[in-house]
Amino acid sequence: MSTSVGYQPPAVAVAGALPKRPVQSSVLIVPVVSGDDGNGATVVGNPYLDAEATGEIEVALRALGAKGGNEQLTRVVVPALPVSSVLAVGLGKSRDEWSAETIRRAAGAAARSLSGVENVFTTLSDLDLEAAIEGLLLGAYRFTEFRSAKTAPTDAGIRKVTALTPDTRSATKDAAARAEAIAVAVATARDFVNTPPSHLFPAEFAERAKTLGEQAGLEVKILDEKALARDGYGGIIGVGKGSSRPPRLVRLAHRGGGRKGKKVALVGKGITFDTGGISIKPAANMHHMTSDMGGAAAVIATVVLAARQKLPIDVVAYVPMAENMPSSTAQRPGDVLTQYGGITVEVLNTDAEGRLVLADAIVRACEDNPDYLIETSTLTGAQTVALGSRTPGVMGSDEFRDRVAEISQEVGENAWAMPLPEELKDDLKSTVADLANVSGSRFAGMLVAGTYLREFVADGVEWAHIDIAAPAYNSGGPWGYTPKGGTGVPTRTMFAVLEDIAANG
Template identity: 85%
Template sequence: MSTPAGYQPPSVAVATALPKRNVDSSVLIVPVVTAGDDEEAKAQVVASPYLDAEAVGAIEVALKALGAKGGSEQVTRVVAPSLPVSSVLAVGLGKNRDSWSAETIRRAAGVAARSLTGVETVFTTLSDLDLEAAVEGLILGAYRFTDFRSAKSAPKDRGLRKITALTPDTKSPTKETAARAEAIASAVAIARDFVNTPPSHLFPAEFANRAKALGEASGLEVEVLDEKTLAKEGYGGVVGVGKGSSRPPRLVRLTHKGGKGKKPKKVALVGKGITFDTGGISIKPAANMHHMTSDMGGAAAVIATVVLAARQQLPVDVIATVPMAENMPSSTAQRPGDVLTQYGGITVEVLNTDAEGRLVLADAIVRACEDGPDYLIETSTLTGAQTVALGTRTPGVMGSEEFRDRVAEISQGVGENGWAMPLPEELKDDLKSTVADLANVSGSRYAGMLVAGTYLREFVADGVQWAHIDVAAPAYNSSGPWGYTPKGGTGVPTRTMFAVLEDICENG
């Protein structure tokens, strides 16, 4: 099966001024704020060295005529004959203030990009406020997935093709900042493409092939274990989950050797790669089961992250271990009550075949710990309980307390909003089995997200600082688009994991 094109991100350039001649079908994005009280509120252009008083006045007059007030993420498009662009898009930042957070700029840029149907070229002064956030937001907001659209329904326009960020200085490190933002956003797009590819076209073997192609193209060492090797080497969780499908499981290992010195820091990444989850014999309700095309969102983010680490030449060793399986009901599927042996020897009574993610992850975690990592980050669309506890946009972060808090803080800093959660010791008692070392689910309906984290903790080697990021809902937006987040795959938590890797490079 040929690899589809996927999203082709726009190119990014930096410039110190608007073009001297008119650029057809181009738009200038300018930030505006709300000025005045509620009754007299109006949109006011944020000061920029690229707009003179005449241009600012013309834009504000046009916005007033349309009733624009500069509300947060409100977009209004107007004509500005005095500028060398076809139109101006004003995007609201809300009330006036001295500064805005990177996430505010990122979301404003994303909203702007989503509104620009038919526009191929943009210039932006959002870069005055935060260059990196503006570039990330524009690329992520412009994201579209059209690989399975026929000529009948495919968009007629090519989408955003070129971004020019206006900055006072186009020398380094400005260019480096823009390039870094472009690379990060492009990696998130890789994860989104994986999640949005339907399970008919992204099954374990195909997922492994695409991961291998990406890895080799980025200079990674790649190892792929097929179903025979998995069975021979004792990966009971991956094999057990994959037994019900005609499309056998895989396990992919991607290695970036960037560490320098005698003892470089080593980070293990693990991501859940269930390419479709029916629940197996413990079958899910039919309603919304199609959302389970996203059950490999953790694996998608891990693959994108290690590829990004290689492309950015991070000075740290990163080894991704990615189990891939399809959880289906059939005459060969594992049954509730079966006992399997996880990689490493722990036996598990499978009380619910829909709690399959923790089974494949346990195998991968044990294998990852054999590499002797200093840190281990695992992410997965693991539990519906994450959504109940934290909603659709907030990942739950569990693990070693110090590293858990570090990951959660970094996640909040990049706008992915991870929230630290505890792993109470008493929850382990809920995983006792009468016939095996562990049961894969608790008999209680409470604390489901934390119970899953407690299960995974049993497989982490002593001395390894680890974090588990549950992105059951944040990895897939089943409602309408918002900010720079489209409907469908979001790419969460790619930016969190990459930022943690950068932090480890800087601080150990």
């Protein structure tokens, strides 16, 4: 998969042993644990190091005071090995096995530290091949599109990752290629989120999605503002009419299921910048709203990945794109609009715009009669209040909601199931329309938004709404394989759910 903005991930190879000759600009990543004797880090046993090399590494680590704590990094030189240096990464206390997420985060932390290193060998792959590759590629991610020569990195970054594993059969190489494809999809979503709104407005976003989709063999259709108005997409038109850059709706379809295969709809919020409209946001941190299309970015990356991995199901994505701006043409608090499908909505707060564009897209997606619908969006600040900056909230049909949350936890994106209490619908009553777009209460904002979206899901469709308001964009320091800025959440969750549906229905 090529990306739309220019990130070039390292090449991936699988090997059964270290090279016999020295490799220039290279590092060997070795997992270590806290020593049982309390005296320092101990190398996790693996078949790639003899006793002499292992001893040299441990002596050097203990001389430097390395303890082997989680993600602790210590770099040493071991002349007996064919690499420039060895990077020891801590896994914490010794145990029989570690979770995939522990390996993924350790690999990511290691990759983030390797400025100026072109070739990386890793024995983390001996513990979990796919997690090690995902973590390394995601940790190596860089976004430099808008850096001039004055501040751009001077080194080329990691160019090749070699995963060491005793099993180098074709099935192992296929697993490595799958991990690489997933990491590149996440990087694609990150690229979209990190691209500033000056360069990623609805029409441009739609064209980039079209290019990616066509490269992957998807069916692509774009509705412009005239087609949206003609066909009655009142939510998308209403949100976008305050901007000089008109809205779009992109449809991307992967046909892999045949007549009897399952059909899944994906919907992602694509607000390329959100000022709040007339209900304008405070100036502080408004620049973070460059990430308000994080759901759309993940959906586009996921459907492209599904096509490239040839999943045996149909996946059809609907991506509404708009810019929410205040102007003389913007919708006003108190306006009434008609969502696609006919439901009328009193817009009490123009900053609750995501649910308006999503409702249109959900109704249209349900016209395709999907078995499942997954929608994701940076929807509510209440998600951050309830669950913090790293835990998405999942709402929807009880059984499918729980399935999505469980899979998300397995892949390390850690979504948490949340309820949609029936009484919250009463908070969305309007005196002049079918619904209001916000409630009059300051409580349960994330659940109220999910309740609003539920009104537009067709009967019989199993659905899940993933609120990624904070998890889609890391405004703090990097950690594990997660950089500052766009994270790519929940691309891995959605793809894993698609794989599960393909395998189990």
